[in-house]
Amino acid sequence: MTTLRGGTALLAVLVALVAQVTLFPHLAWHGVVPNLCLLVVVGAGLVRGPRFAMVLGFVAGALVDLSPPADHLAGRWALALVVVGYVAGQFRRDTRPRALAVLATVAACSFVGTSVFSLSGLLLGDGAVSVPDMLQVILVAVVWDVVLTPFVLPVVMGAFHRLEPDRVPA
Known part of the structure; x- marks a missing residue:
């Protein structure tokens, strides 16, 4: 990873x-x-692949876990965003993804990431949230992330693509 891309x-x-x-x-x-951190990780995964997105997901998740007003056990978002980075990176293609594919990827990653976060809380006994409430939160999170996709993903994906365009084999 180049310093410019990492920075x-x-x-x-x-x-x-x-x-x-x-x-x-x-x-x-x-x-x-x-x-929004999830959307940045998804954009990185779509442009740079799973390895870069998983590392970025861990960093982003750890920052989310430690930033106020976090009221949960640290590490839950880090785990969730690592999984999101992997899933988003698996959708990476050699060509630029179409808008519908990006929306579907964001919806899937939002569902998976929020589910991992919620289920880890359930398993760790972190918070007293019922399963129906958890499902409502997951649904609202997916809707939020999909609604913001057209505003966030083009900027993020464009930035990562411009920093280091794909190399064409000679």
Whole structure:
């Protein structure tokens, strides 16, 4: 990984995290805010593949876990975003993905990531949330992430693609 790409990825995660914890709590829908860090990880996975996205997912998840107003056991979002990075990276193609494929990938990754986070909390006894409430949170999170996809993913994917375009074999 180049230093420029790593620094840009970290900057993208930090900007997403700051917006996620400062701006979007005021726009919460049923108490759920969109996970902008998840969208950055998905964009990285679609452009750079699973390895880069998994590392970025761990870093982004650890930052989400440790940033206020986190009220859960640390490591849950890190685990969830590593899985998201892997899943998003598996959808990477040699050509640019179409808009519908990107939306489907975001929906799948949002569902998987939020489910991993919720289920890990259930297994660890972190929070007293019922399963129906958990399903509602997962559904709202997926809707939020899909709604914000057209605004976030083109910027993230474009930045990662411009930093190091794919090399064509000679």
